[in-house]
Each structure stands twice: as C-alpha cells, then as structure tokens.
Amino acid sequence: MSNTKKIQEKKTLHPRNYHNNRYDFVALIKSENSLNEFVKPNKYGDLSIDFANPDAVIALNKALLSHFYSVKNWSIPQGYLCPPIPGRADYIHHIADLLAKTNGNKIPKGKHIKGLDIGIGANGIYPIIGVSVYDWSFTGSDIDKTSIESAQNIINSNEYLKGNITVKLQENSKNIFKGIINSTDKFHFTLCNPPFHKSLEDTLAGNNRKVQNLTKEVSSKNNLNFGGKNNELWCEGGEVAFIKKMIKESFEFSKNCLWFTTLVSRKENLDFIYDALEDIEVMEYKTIDMAHGQKISRVIAWTFLSKEEQKAWDKK
DSSP states (O other), X not given: OEEEOOOOOOSSOOTTOTTSSOOOHHHHHHHOGGGGGGOEEOTTSOEEOOTTOHHHHHHHHHHHHHHHHOOOOOOOOTTSOOOOHHHHXXXXXXXXXXXXXTTTTOOOXXXXXXXXXXXXXXXXXXXXXXXXXXXXXXXXXXXXXXXXXXXXXXXXXXXXXTTTEEEEEOSOTTOSSTTTSOTTOOEEEEEEOOOOBSSHHHHHHHHHHHHHHHHSSOOOOOOOTTOOOHHHHBOTTXXXXXXXXXXXXXXXXXXXXXXXXXXXXXXXXXXXXXXHHHHTTOSEEEXXXXXXXXXXXXXXXXXXSOHHHHHTTTTO
C-alpha cells in the first residue's frame, strides 16, 4: 500500500482557480445587477460586501457563477447552504490534477470523465464548476428532497448543464454510496463536503466564531451567514464518523470508482481517517492541502486499484 500523508501546506488558491485575484466588483455587478446594493467601500476605501450578510453572499455567488461559469439562472431555497465558490473551485482543480497523474500528466477533459458528488446540496456548485471548466459529467446525490429539486431546477434553467448533471435522491439516509452507485456504474472520482459539526449547538458556535472573525465584533445571534440545513452542517459524530462510514462503504464499490475523495475540515481528524483507510487496506491514499486566506482544509483521496489498474481505467 502506497501512502502519501503530507503535502506541503499552501496559502493560496490553485493556480488555475479563476478567483486568485481580488474580486472585481464593477465587472461582477455588470454580470449580476442584484449585487450592486450590497457593494460599498470598506474601511480601506476598497469595494467590498458584508460577508456576514447572507443576502450579500448569495448575490455575490450569483455574480461569480454568471461571470466565470456562464450560469445565468441560479437560486437556492431560503436557509440552504450558500457555499464560498473559490474554495469549492479549488477542490475541482485538485481532482483534475489527481486524474492527470494517470493520464500522462495531461488533465482529462470531456463528458466521458464522470464524477459523483455525495451531497450535491441545493446549490449544485461542484458539478457546475466541473462541467463549466472541464466539460465533465456528474451524478449528484442528496438525502434532502428540497435540495434535489433545487439542483434540478438549476440544471433545467441552464441549457449547457442539461444532460451533463443527473441528480439522485438517496432514500436511505444511513447509506452513502449504496442505492446511488449501480453495479455497472464507473466513476473517475467521487467528491464530498461532509457535515463536520457534531450537533446544532456546535454548528451555531462555529458560525458565531466565523462572523466574529469577519466583523471583529462578538455576535450573540444564531444566524448562519452562509446558510445551511441540519444535514448539510452536522451529523452525529461529526465529520470523522461520516468519513469513516464513507471509507467502510467504499470497499463494496472498490471496482466502480478510480478515486474516492472527501474534504476534511479539521486537521486533528486526519489520524482517525488514516487509521480507517489502513484498516480497510486501500491500495493508495493521498492528502492534498488547500488554502483560502486563513482557512486551511484538505482533500483525502483513496483508491483500491493498483497503479496498472489506474492507468488502464480509461481504456476499459
């Protein structure tokens, strides 16, 4: 078993990420006029928004998706997760690098590259970026019916997403891959942004810390500036329990997927995840560090395929 536990931490976004530069709010407003009411000079005299304001964050996401990814009709139900797009884009770009390693160091593009997004959410961000940038195709699953309906509405409202993204309701909330991956399915990768809090109280406390960092003020409010429903933000046991279950269940589909991957938010959880991967005797696993400003996260990727099987994946 070949293991790569550490890759040097970086402080910037991926080189191919469209969002490495500061936001050009003038250009973004031209792409999405609803952003205009939220853009004001900050204390340094630069144009910005109040990132603690959920409505401002949604308007910014609409503008980013329109300006960079050609999504002209995007909306989410009130209260659902509105993810920061730059960090989500980084995950997609690192998966592209991962796939390139068994493709002659050339990033594979085209609809034959198939990804599975576990927990697509109401926003559909990962598949949108993957389709737009690399022309990949996706299946997205979720346990929440409203999320599935919202993601499908986004697909239906944007012509180039039709036929490139399929959504599936996970009818058994205790399962992750079961009921979603069929015996004949082949995916180049799975991705997931697992719920990392252990409870609603833990979620709200974390959000208050985030708001305090953004505003430099102590907050007693229990509002989620990026939104999010219970299943999107927390689960029993937090991200360790969720990822350990994902790893265990992935064994059943070891020949259906080239790379299984997931985000890991908390560095202190890595050793528990490494132990789970070694217990199940995966062929190889990697840790890919990512950074966006002060936020550090990482992707864990694992495969049950040998080097020869990895290289032969596309030929099959």
